Amino acid sequence: MSGGASMKDIKLRIKSVESTMQITKAMELVASSKLNKAKLRVERSRPYFTLLHQTLAEIAEANTEFSSAYVQRREVKKRCVVLIAGDRGLAGGYNSNLFKLAAEKMQGAPCCALPVGKKAVEFCRLHGVEAITGAFSLAEDVSVSDCFAMSRLLCEGFLAGEFDELMVCYTNFVSMLSQSPAALGMLPLSPKMRRRGSAAPRQLVLYEPGSEAVYDAIVPGYLAGMLWGALCESFASEVAARRMAMDAASKNAAEMIEDLNLRYNRARQGAITQEITEIVAGAEE
Amino acid sequence: MEQFSLQIVTPDGVSFSGGAERLVVRTIEGDVCILANHVQYLTALGTGTARVTVDGETRRAACAGGMLAVTRDSGGKSSVRLAATTFEWAEDIDAARAQRAKERAEELLQHAHDRHEQSVAQARLNRALTRLGAAGK
Numbered sequence: 531m532s533g534g535a536s537m538k539d540i541k542l543r544i545k546s547v548e549s550t551m552q553i554t555k556a557m558e559l560v561a562s563s564k565l566n567k568a569k570l571r572v573e574r575s576r577p578y579f580t581l582l583h584q585t586l587a588e589i590a591e592a593n594t595e596f597s598s599a600y601v602q603r604r605e606v607k608k609r610c611v612v613l614i615a616g617d618r619g620l621a622g623g624y625n626s627n628l629f630k631l632a633a634e635k636m637q638g639a640p641c642c643a644l645p646v647g648k649k650a651v652e653f654c655r656l657h658g659v660e661a662i663t664g665a666f667s668l669a670e671d672v673s674v675s676d677c678f679a680m681s682r683l684l685c686e687g688f689l690a691g692e693f694d695e696l697m698v699c700y701t702n703f704v705s706m707l708s709q710s711p712a713a714l715g716m717l718p719l720s721p722k723m724r725r726r727g728s729a730a731p732r733q734l735v736l737y738e739p740g741s742e743a744v745y746d747a748i749v750p751g752y753l754a755g756m757l758w759g760a761l762c763e764s765f766a767s768e769v770a771a772r773r774m775a776m777d778a779a780s781k782n783a784a785e786m787i788e789d790l791n792l793r794y795n796r797a798r799q800g801a802i803t804q805e806i807t808e809i810v811a812g813a814e815e
Numbered sequence: 816m817e818q819f820s821l822q823i824v825t826p827d828g829v830s831f832s833g834g835a836e837r838l839v840v841r842t843i844e845g846d847v848c849i850l851a852n853h854v855q856y857l858t859a860l861g862t863g864t865a866r867v868t869v870d871g872e873t874r875r876a877a878c879a880g881g882m883l884a885v886t887r888d889s890g891g892k893s894s895v896r897l898a899a900t901t902f903e904w905a906e907d908i909d910a911a912r913a914q915r916a917k918e919r920a921e922e923l924l925q926h927a928h929d930r931h932e933q934s935v936a937q938a939r940l941n942r943a944l945t946r947l948g949a950a951g952k
Binding site: 577589736748 | 822824825826827828829842843844847854855856857858859880881882884886896898900
């Protein structure tokens with residue numbers, strides 16, 4: 531009869547859900563332990579990240595010298611996007627949210643990209659976006675010196691005119707529970723629109739030895755610092771998103787097991803009842 | 816002496832944040848000294864010993880790469896920001912390690928084959944010498 535077969539089926543399903551739950555639980559634990567480290571790294575790198583960004587933004591705002599190529603705004607024929615995503619999936623909406631934003635930012639002009647992370651490399655291949663280099667395909671292993679290498683590559687490309695605008699797409703680590711994808715314009719270093727009639731008169735900045743030399747010396751380091759900061763933020767976001775996703779998955783699995791257990795017991799009871807009825811019916815004859 | 820607000824950060828964290836009277840750093844052009852009420856200023860850093868004076872006491876550090884910016888907010892208060900690639904206080908420097916790094920760099924410099932290798936080795940040597948210089952009294 532059907533009761534026995536379905537009992538066996540249910541038992542099998544319970545087993546498979548249980549083993550899946552073991553995996554999601556383990557992934558959650560791994561993500562939590564990585565998260566602690568990543569969070570510490572974000573907290574340490576954040577002052578540098580914000581200070582660099584703020585200072586350069588203020589200086590670019592007040593800038594009146596455009597002798598360095600890094601501050602000259604050119605017609606945008608090609609845009610370059612540094613895409614910082616994860617190496618693996620199963621992190622909730624982490625990768626897809628970022629790619630949605632990136633796709634939006636990539637509209638309007640031909641684009642090339644510097645993908646960081648396996649998923650970013652895949653995204654570029656899928657959408658036919660030309661990748662400058664695939665050397666940074668593992669987001670987890672990128673170090674500060676890799677950021678400097680990236681920055682050198684990007685500066686060379688920018689100066690050679692391979693692209694006219696550079697932006698970074700990464701994920702901001704807002705808190706353990708919330709991460710938001712963001713895009714930051716990096717090069718050229720001049721604000722898109724000057725605020726007209728802003729209250730403070732523009733103050734002149736003294737450059738030593740000269741604005742061109744200063745920008746040429748600062749920009750590669752600035753870019754590397756920003757990339758490193760964005761990378762720290764992104765990595766922390768990834769593990770936080772994964773931890774959350776795995777936590778939810780484990781909870782769902784536990785719920786499913788409970789439900790399946792109930793069904794199993796019901797099927798077992800049904801089988802016993804049927805057996806008794808059959809025996810009683812046989813005795814009466 | 817009048818103090819100004821000084822922030823020193825590196826990718827590894829905040830090295831200093833607070834009031835200071837005097838800051839001396841090596842820029843790409845040579846040493847500069849920043850005092851309170853400095854004009855708005857931007858320069859790139861070289862590799863060298865940095866000195867920070869707080870309440871008459873001077874601390875030394877090995878500093879390499881990055882930038883130094885003096886900005887003024889709308890209230891006219893100036894703040895000095897130093898974003899360095901590396902910044903190590905003298906007391907945190909492992910002198911023995913720096914000495915080993917120096918010897919290694921010297922050896923590399925002797926066996927350098929092309930200009931790139933040579934410049935890498937030279938930069939290493941400079942960093943090691945700066946560390947030793949900052950750590951030594």
